[in-house]
Amino acid sequence: MNRDDFATLAESFEQLPTQEIISWAFREYSPDLVMSTAFNPGGIVLMHLLKQQGYELPVFYIDTGLLFPEVHQLRVTLEQTFGIRFERVLPALSLEEQAKRFGERLWERDADTCCWLRKVLPLQHYLRGKRAWLTAIRAEQTETRAKAKLIEWDERYQVVKVNPLLRWSEDQIWDYIERHRLPYNPLHTQGYPSVGCTPCTSAIKNGEHLRAGRWRGKAKVECGIHVPIWQKTFS
Numbered sequence: 001m002n003r004d005d006f007a008t009l010a011e012s013f014e015q016l017p018t019q020e021i022i023s024w025a026f027r028e029y030s031p032d033l034v035m036s037t038a039f040n041p042g043g044i045v046l047m048h049l050l051k052q053q054g055y056e057l058p059v060f061y062i063d064t065g066l067l068f069p070e071v072h073q074l075r076v077t078l079e080q081t082f083g084i085r086f087e088r089v090l091p092a093l094s095l096e097e098q099a100k101r102f103g104e105r106l107w108e109r110d111a112d113t114c115c116w117l118r119k120v121l122p123l124q125h126y127l128r129g130k131r132a133w134l135t136a137i138r139a140e141q142t143e144t145r146a147k148a149k150l151i152e153w154d155e156r157y158q159v160v161k162v163n164p165l166l167r168w169s170e171d172q173i174w175d176y177i178e179r180h181r182l183p184y185n186p187l188h189t190q191g192y193p194s195v196g197c198t199p200c201t202s203a204i205k206n207g208e209h210l211r212a213g214r215w216r217g218k219a220k221v222e223c224g225i226h227v228p229i230w231q232k233t234f235s
């Protein structure tokens with residue numbers, strides 16, 4: 001399919017229930033379909049929808065080495081709940097190696113480079129050779145994600161990207177989680193609606209945007225996984 005075909009397909013997907021988009025992706029791309037998760041609520045809803053439809057596929061997460069302990073605990077719980085063995089994707093550099101090469105606490109001085117090394121490059125490596133990638137991104141999360149499509153060709157990773165929850169609201173996600181009594185990260189009830197790495201995630205105050213606690217004080221709103229921040233090469 002070319003770029004125009006994906007645009008047409010994305011438009012037709014706007015009329016479909018989420019389950020049918022997932023079914024289409026599974027029929028079309030399994031066993032070369034993978035799902036990513038950061039263990040945020042949308043990902044948990046997507047895992048449950050897959051489970052309900054009887055679909056099994058590799059689910060991976062990127063372990064930057066800086067995740068909250070609550071995230072690791074939730075992963076164990078979800079393994080038991082859904083019977084998923086999550087694939088752990090690691091950056092090429094350990095935190096010690098990164099500090100030696102780029103200096104201590106790179107995230108404070110150059111968060112884009114840190115995200116590039118610890119998230120984007122590992123993802124690029126993992127997706128090499130895969131055909132399609134299922135995500136739980138939602139349009140209302142950021143202005144940049146609002147431009148995403150239900151299905152699109154991802155030029156950077158050379159995969160088809162399917163975003164079945166794109167039109168879901170935050171309320172819909174939480175209604176679903178409560179209705180199905182699904183586990184979730186306890187940090188979400190402590191002022192952290194969006195959880196990333198420990199040094200770059202803070203609690204939000206009343207009235208703030210749900211992602212205001214990510215990279216607080218910086219202009220940065222994306223890690224670069226879903227929306228390109230810039231391209232960088234390292235010798």
Ligand code: SF4
Pocket residue numbers: 064066107110111112114115116118119196197198199200223
């Ligand atoms: S979120 Fe922060 S610590 Fe995590 S990879 Fe990005 S800059 Fe580094």
